[in-house]
Each structure stands twice: as structure tokens, then as C-alpha cells.
Amino acid sequence: MTNKIKLVSTISDKIYPFERIEEFANNGESLEVKIKGIKNAKIRDGKYLWQRFVDFLPFSTIDESISLGEGNTALIKADKKLLDFVDLNNLYLKNETQNPTWSFKDRGSLACIAMAKEMNEFVTATISTGNMGASIAAYGAKSGIKVIVFVPDYTPKEKIMAMGIHGANVMKIIAPDYSEMKKKVLSIAKKMNLRIVSGNGPIRVEGYKMVSFELFEQFERKVPDYIAVPTSACGHIRGIFKGYRELKETGIITNLPKMIVVQAHNNSPIVSAIKKGKKHVIPFSNFHTIAGAITTGNPMGGDEIIDKVRKYGWLAEDVTEEEIIESQKRLAESGYFVEPASATSLFAIKKLRLAGKIEKDASVVMMLTGSGLKDSEVLKYQKANVQEIKLEKIETAISKILNLS
Amino acid sequence: MTNKIKLVSTISDKIYPFERIEEFANNGESLEVKIKGIKNAKIRDGKYLWQRFVDFLPFSTIDESISLGEGNTALIKADKKLLDFVDLNNLYLKNETQNPTWSFKDRGSLACIAMAKEMNEFVTATISTGNMGASIAAYGAKSGIKVIVFVPDYTPKEKIMAMGIHGANVMKIIAPDYSEMKKKVLSIAKKMNLRIVSGNGPIRVEGYKMVSFELFEQFERKVPDYIAVPTSACGHIRGIFKGYRELKETGIITNLPKMIVVQAHNNSPIVSAIKKGKKHVIPFSNFHTIAGAITTGNPMGGDEIIDKVRKYGWLAEDVTEEEIIESQKRLAESGYFVEPASATSLFAIKKLRLAGKIEKDASVVMMLTGSGLKDSEVLKYQKANVQEIKLEKIETAISKILNLS
Numbered sequence: 001m002t003n004k005i006k007l008v009s010t011i012s013d014k015i016y017p018f019e020r021i022e023e024f025a026n027n028g029e030s031l032e033v034k035i036k037g038i039k040n041a042k043i044r045d046g047k048y049l050w051q052r053f054v055d056f057l058p059f060s061t062i063d064e065s066i067s068l069g070e071g072n073t074a075l076i077k078a079d080k081k082l083l084d085f086v087d088l089n090n091l092y093l094k095n096e097t098q099n100p101t102w103s104f105k106d107r108g109s110l111a112c113i114a115m116a117k118e119m120n121e122f123v124t125a126t127i128s129t130g131n132m133g134a135s136i137a138a139y140g141a142k143s144g145i146k147v148i149v150f151v152p153d154y155t156p157k158e159k160i161m162a163m164g165i166h167g168a169n170v171m172k173i174i175a176p177d178y179s180e181m182k183k184k185v186l187s188i189a190k191k192m193n194l195r196i197v198s199g200n201g202p203i204r205v206e207g208y209k210m211v212s213f214e215l216f217e218q219f220e221r222k223v224p225d226y227i228a229v230p231t232s233a234c235g236h237i238r239g240i241f242k243g244y245r246e247l248k249e250t251g252i253i254t255n256l257p258k259m260i261v262v263q264a265h266n267n268s269p270i271v272s273a274i275k276k277g278k279k280h281v282i283p284f285s286n287f288h289t290i291a292g293a294i295t296t297g298n299p300m301g302g303d304e305i306i307d308k309v310r311k312y313g314w315l316a317e318d319v320t321e322e323e324i325i326e327s328q329k330r331l332a333e334s335g336y337f338v339e340p341a342s343a344t345s346l347f348a349i350k351k352l353r354l355a356g357k358i359e360k361d362a363s364v365v366m367m368l369t370g371s372g373l374k375d376s377e378v379l380k381y382q383k384a385n386v387q388e389i390k391l392e393k394i395e396t397a398i399s400k401i402l403n404l405s
Numbered sequence: 406m407t408n409k410i411k412l413v414s415t416i417s418d419k420i421y422p423f424e425r426i427e428e429f430a431n432n433g434e435s436l437e438v439k440i441k442g443i444k445n446a447k448i449r450d451g452k453y454l455w456q457r458f459v460d461f462l463p464f465s466t467i468d469e470s471i472s473l474g475e476g477n478t479a480l481i482k483a484d485k486k487l488l489d490f491v492d493l494n495n496l497y498l499k500n501e502t503q504n505p506t507w508s509f510k511d512r513g514s515l516a517c518i519a520m521a522k523e524m525n526e527f528v529t530a531t532i533s534t535g536n537m538g539a540s541i542a543a544y545g546a547k548s549g550i551k552v553i554v555f556v557p558d559y560t561p562k563e564k565i566m567a568m569g570i571h572g573a574n575v576m577k578i579i580a581p582d583y584s585e586m587k588k589k590v591l592s593i594a595k596k597m598n599l600r601i602v603s604g605n606g607p608i609r610v611e612g613y614k615m616v617s618f619e620l621f622e623q624f625e626r627k628v629p630d631y632i633a634v635p636t637s638a639c640g641h642i643r644g645i646f647k648g649y650r651e652l653k654e655t656g657i658i659t660n661l662p663k664m665i666v667v668q669a670h671n672n673s674p675i676v677s678a679i680k681k682g683k684k685h686v687i688p689f690s691n692f693h694t695i696a697g698a699i700t701t702g703n704p705m706g707g708d709e710i711i712d713k714v715r716k717y718g719w720l721a722e723d724v725t726e727e728e729i730i731e732s733q734k735r736l737a738e739s740g741y742f743v744e745p746a747s748a749t750s751l752f753a754i755k756k757l758r759l760a761g762k763i764e765k766d767a768s769v770v771m772m773l774t775g776s777g778l779k780d781s782e783v784l785k786y787q788k789a790n791v792q793e794i795k796l797e798k799i800e801t802a803i804s805k806i807l808n809l810s
Contacts, residue, residue, distance in 0.1 A: 068500075072477055095474055337570055
């Protein structure tokens with residue numbers, strides 16, 4: 001692998017060795033993998049996606065034994081209710097909650113663990129309060145790689161158990177501030193040559209490319225016009241786009257999708273910068289949003305996204321807490337129970353359509369990033385149709401429902 | 406559809422019309438769908454499993470718009486740790502937690518909703534405290550069919566919300582006893598011509614057949630020797646077997662898998678009957694097991710299973726609470742975080758192997774039926790490796806882990 005590829009910083013094009021232990025360039029820019037000979041890449045035969053798209057990946061092969069069966073998730077056309085809500089004719093839901101740990105993170109974790117194996121690293125670490133920690137813990141368990149997850153000390157027991165049950169070493173760090181804790185952990189880890197995988201690491205991004213290859217197959221080689229992605233650390237959105245970019249470099253496709261950057265209004269370091277025409281992320285701190293999976297307040301990868309929005313004509317939108325809650329409910333009423341972060345895209349798409357930025361006939365994909373079971377706490381904001389009924393009153397209650405319809 | 410098939414009671418072969426609103430025969434026996442012309446059934450081309458196996462199904466087609474993307478779940482060979490634990494060379498995990506509502510129920514719900522559509526029923530109902538209610542609620546939401554879920558009044562709010570968020574009518578029934586409540590609901594529903602779908606209904610079983618067709622493809626037309634299924638209402642285990650039985654009737658395969666009936670020792674109405682050589686279920690009441698998804702104490706479908714164990718040489722085993730907790734932990738330490746009910750199979754397989762009832766080289770599939778996120782309450786029985794660390798002690802803590810390895 002390592003002689004095939006190098007790392008390139010995404011804005012200034014500076015080159016770094018693939019073995020680099022830090023996931024960002026010296027100036028803080030996101031790094032990405034540059035794959036040799038991509039222009040001649042071909043789609044091959046094979047049982048697994050990573051076999052068919054091996055020419056596009058930094059791995060010559062992936063050892064089947066480290067896989068938990070990630071990917072192969074459903075792409076479903078939205079029902080009439082959702083289409084009406086966003087005023088579109090062609091909205092599709094890509095259900096990444098069908099991954100092994102029920103979030104999109106698993107595709108990235110497969111890549112991270114494959115890399116750790118190739119580099120002969122016996123331990124890998126991450127800083128996380130949720131989906132990322134659970135995913136890395138599960139893949140570490142499967143592959144026999146030791147996992148350390150650093151969590152802030154206020155992390156709920158339920159989330160800690162979802163990592164801990166896999167055998168991960170969970171370190172609850174007592175620190176006055178999350179970002180201070182992060183900084184400290186990163187600097188110690190660098191000194192100790194311990195790789196801390198983040199949501200925006202260059203290898204993780206290679207895992208997320210799989211989404212674009214899968215969509216390419218599911219759409220029968222057609223490219224959707226827009227793909228909406230709830231954005232926090234930025235790895236997911238740039239991974240999906242990178243896959244399409246590389247398919248275009250080979251000439252297999254001729255156009256690119258426009259990505260839609262979605263954030264919660266209460267924590268919109270990237271979207272607010274874009275809306276204000278800034279080149280750099282506007283850091284958020286001390287914010288609250290129920291979209292607990294997209295709470296990076298000052299994402300290091302944000303500047304690249306802002307750059308790409310300008311370069312490629314991407315869209316960006318933020319949504320209020322009320323809009324998130326309504327979106328979660330509407331998705332559930334069409335069959336999809338997702339965590340609040342996943343729901344953000346629905347209202348963002350609606351607002352962009354209303355503003356005339358998306359054409360009614362455009363094909364739009366929204367990524368369902370994590371299961372609603374991940375965060376039962378936020379269900380307190382949702383209403384349900386629940387009645388308490390005495391045994392002898394059942395008949396009357398049923399009658400009411402049957403007649404009302 | 407309806408002229409193609411009829412319902413047959415599974416022990417006495419009595420025939421009922423397909424339109425029957427009750428899911429059991431008059432004498433309480435399980436019913437199954439008899440598909441006309443099964444001997445000439447062929448596997449066809451098609452994008453969806455239901456298209457390729459349409460000759461084996463009671464539906465001439467399934468309207469794509471009612472699907473949530475169920476099925477297509479991973480089949481993964483167990484890692485060395487698990488193989489050593491059960492002393493087998495070929496153990497496979499079929500991960501049904503990758504379904505849209507993260508349990509095996511979704512395949513059955515698709516079939517139930519397809520039937521409701523075909524029968525022009527605008528409402529469907531079920532009695533459930535968990536996976537079944539959530540699954541039917543989600544499929545009802547997708548297809549525009551009204552759903553009523555009857556739950557006992559002690560059902561936790563979290564589980565009620567997982568149904569309620571989809572827009573289902575949740576009726577909390579105040580009744581002194583769950584089985585009395587069930588009986589009353591069933592009798593009222595019959596009178597009102599309201600179909601109550603159960604975990605063992607004949608149409609639901611047709612949905613579970615999809616598992617066998619998918620395994621047939623994933624194993625490249627080979628048949629596994631054993632398939633272990635946590636068993637409660639009995640629909641899942643008989644569905645999987647029925648698919649294989651019908652494949653054999655066509656001559657496409659020549660041998661059948663042996664099913665392994667798995668129950669919690671604390672609620673083992675079927676397994677204890679089998680072990681005691683009885684023909685009928687031994688009802689359990691007032692029991693407690695952490696395997697909350699397999700708590701039918703007196704399953705109406707049980708007698709059929711006991712009959713099939715004898716007829717086909719199936720195996721049966723029960724497991725203690727401690728064995729369930731250990732199995733959940735061991736599966737998680739190999740990457741799979743499943744609910745306790747799913748974990749039962751692992752220890753059951755181990756015990757059957759130890760007793761010499763399964764050969765070391767046999768291929769054994771275990772069904773992972775539901776996500777561990779479904780039941781966070783039971784995590785109190787699990788230990789995790791969690792340390793509280795002050796910021797200034799991180800380096801020492803990491804050192805320990807790096808050196809220990």
C-alpha cells in the first residue's frame with residue numbers, strides 16, 4: 001500500500017508521507033490520499049465493493065476477517081409525504097443506519113483498522129462521545145486491535161457501555177473543557193506515536209468513498225444532482241465527494257454531484273462562515289443542540305469544505321432545533337427512525353428548495369447517518385399517540401380508530 | 406395472490422382460506438401457506454430477492470414502495486475467539502440487526518404489510534412490547550397503513566416511543582395479566598374483523614423465508630448443517646426452515662439444515678418439553694429472563710416446533726441467565742453488540758457441541774436477531790474497562806496500555 005500512495009494537504013497541495021501519525025497537515029489543513037494511476041483505474045469484478053473498486057483505494061486488498069459486514073445499505077425513494085414536504089420529485093434516502101454499529105462511521109472504521117493492520121499497529125485510539133467510539137471499538141474487537149476511547153467525564157453511561165462492551169479501554173478524562181482535553185490528548189499521543197483517528201482522517205475518508213461507489217452502482221451509473229450530509233468533523237462529506245471526483249478523473253462519469261453541507265443552527269461553524277462569505281470556520285463554543293452527533297464546534301476540516309463550496313458550487317444550510325425535531329418526526333412517520341443529526345438534512349433540503357436553490361426535478365440523496373436508538377434521551381421532544389385503556393374499554397377504542405379512517 | 410394459495414394447519418393438514426383473519430387453526434395449530442406449483446418453482450433473475458424467488462412466495466410481486474430496504478444483511482464467519490469458545494471450525498453469524506428497524510422482524514413485517522395491501526385492509530394491529538411493535542409501526546408508516554400496537558401498561562417509555570414516533574396508535578392496556586390481555590384483545594379483534602399479526606402468523610413466516618433464500622445465495626447454493634434461532638413465538642425458525650424445505654421440494658437442493666431451537670432456561674416452554682419428551686408445550690408464567698425479546702411463556706406455535714424436532718432431527722437447548730450475559734459479552738468482544746435474546750444461541754451451540762450433538766466440522770449459522778441498542782437496561786449486568794483519569798495522568802495511563810500489550 002504505502003508505495004502506492006501519498007498524503008496531500010487539500011488546500012495548499014503540500015505532500016506528506018503516508019505513514020504520518022497526525023491526521024492533519026502542519027498548517028492544520030485536511031489531508032487526503034492521492035492514489036497513483038487513478039486516471040487508469042477501472043471497475044473490476046468481485047464479490048465485495050472493495051474488490052470491484054480496488055483501483056480507487058489505497059489498499060490492494062482488505063482482509064475479509066476485519067470486516068463486520070459494513071455497507072450494502074438500502075437506497076430508497078422517499079414516499080409521497082416526504083416528497084411533498086420538501087417539494088421535490090426525486091428524493092432518495094441512503095440508510096447508513098443499517099451498518100454493523102448502526103451508523104455511517106463503520107465504513108471509515110474498516111479503512112482505519114485495515115490501515116492499522118498494514119502499519120503493524122496493535123493499538124488505535126479515538127476521542128469520541130458516541131458513534132465513532134462505538135464503531136472503532138467494534139472493529140478493534142473484530143480485528144484483535146486494542147482500542148482506547150477518550151471520552152469527556154460527563155459522557156452518559158449508556159454510551160460508554162456501547163464502547164466498553166466491545167472490550168475497548170474507555171478513558172474518562174476529567175478536564176474543565178472538552179477542546180482543551182482534545183488538544184492535550186493529541187499532543188501526548190503524538191509524542192508517544194499513538195495514532196488518534198478522527199472523523200476527518202485521510203484514511204477514514206477513503207472508507208467513506210465506498211458510499212459513492214455504492215451509490216454509483218445503485219443508481220445504475222447515474223450521478224445524483226445533490227447529496228445532503230450532516231456535517232461535523234467533515235470526513236463523511238468529503239469522502240463521498242472524493243469518490244465521485246475520482247470516478248470522474250477516470251472518465252467513467254462526466255459530472256459531479258453537488259454536496260449539501262448541513263449543520264444545526266446552534267452549532268454551524270461551517271455553514272455560518274459560508275453564509276457570511278468567510279474563508280475560515282467561525283468557531284462555536286458553549287452551544288447546545290439536540291443533534292448530538294454533529295457537535296464539533298471548531299472543525300479543523302472546515303476550511304477545506306468552505307473552499308470546496310466555492311470551487312464546486314456546493315450548497316449549505318443550517319436548521320433550528322424545532323426544525324430538527326419536526327424532521328425527525330416526519331422521517332419516522334415515513335418509516336425511518338433516525339437520530340436528530342440525521343434528520344437535519346430533511347429540513348435543510350426543504351429550505352434550499354424553497355429558496356429556489358434546488359430544482360424541483362433534481363435528484364437529491366440524503367444520508368441517514370445514525371439510528372434513532374442511539375439517542376433515546378431526545379425522544380422527550382417527540383409526541384406519540386398513546387392511550388391508556390382499561391380492558392373493558394378496548395372495543396370502544398378500536399371502534400374509534402376504525403371509524404375515523 | 407389469493408387464488409394461488411391456501412392455508413394449511415401444520416400438524417393435522419386441515420385447510421383454511423387464505424383470507425382467514427385469525428392466524429391459527431381452530432384447534433390452535435400453526436397455519437402455513439401452501440404455494441401452488443412449488444415443485445416447478447424456479448429461481449429467476451431480478452434485482453430484489455423477492456423477484457428472484459417469486460415462484461416461492463405468495464405474492465406475485467411486492468410493491469417496492471412498501472419496502473424499507475429490509476434484508477441483504479451480512480453473513481460473516483466467526484473469528485477465532487468465537488470458534489474456540491464453541492469448539493467449532495465453521496460458525497457463521499447472520500446479522501439481522503442490519504434491518505431497517507434493527508431486528509429480524511422487518512422481513513416478516515414487509516410480508517404482513519404486503520398482504521394487508523392486497524386484502525385492502527387499511528389498518529393492522531399487533532400485541533407487542535418491543536421489536537415487533539416498532540417494526541410494524543415503521544412499515545405501516547411507510548405504506549400508509551394505520552397501525553395499532555397493544556402494549557401492557559408496564560412497557561417502558563423508551564420502547565413505546567420507538568413505536569409511537571412512527572405515528573402508530575399505541576394502546577396501553579391496563580390489565581392484571583399479560584396473557585389475559587392478549588386473549589381479550591384477540592377475541593375482540595376477531596369480532597371486529599381486525600387482523601392482529603403475531604410473531605407466528607402464516608404470512609409473517611413467508612417473510613422469514615427470505616432468510617433462507619438469502620443464505621442460499623450467500624453460501625453459493627450450499628446448505629449449512631445447522632441454523633440456531635432464539636425462539637419465542639416460533640415464526641422465525643419455521644420461516645427459515647420452510648424456505649429450505651421448499652427449495653428441496655423443487656430439487657434445487659437435496660438436503661435440509663437442522664434447526665437449533667434456543668430458549669432461555671427461565672422461559673423454556675418448548676425446549677423443556679422437548680427435553681422431557683413431551684408432545685406439547687409446557688407453559689411458563691411469572692418468569693424472569695434478561696432475554697426480553699423471547700418471553701412468550703405459552704407459545705401457540707410451540708407444538709409444531711416440537712413435532713418438527715422429532716420429524717427432522719432438529720436440536721434444542723436452553724441457557725441460563727449467566728450464560729446469556731457471558732454470550733452477549735463474548736459476541737461484543739468479537740464486534741457484535743446484540744440484545745440478550747440474540748446472544749442465547751452462542752452458549753446453546755457451545756453446549757450442544759460439548760455434548761457431542763454437533764460435529765466439529767459442521768457449518769453452523771447463528772441468527773443475530775436484534776440490536777444491543779434495543780435494550781440498554783440490561784447493560785447493567787455487563788462490565789466495561791472504564792478508568793477515570795485526570796488530564797495530567799493521561800500519559801501514564803496510555804503508557805500502561807502500550808506496555809501491557
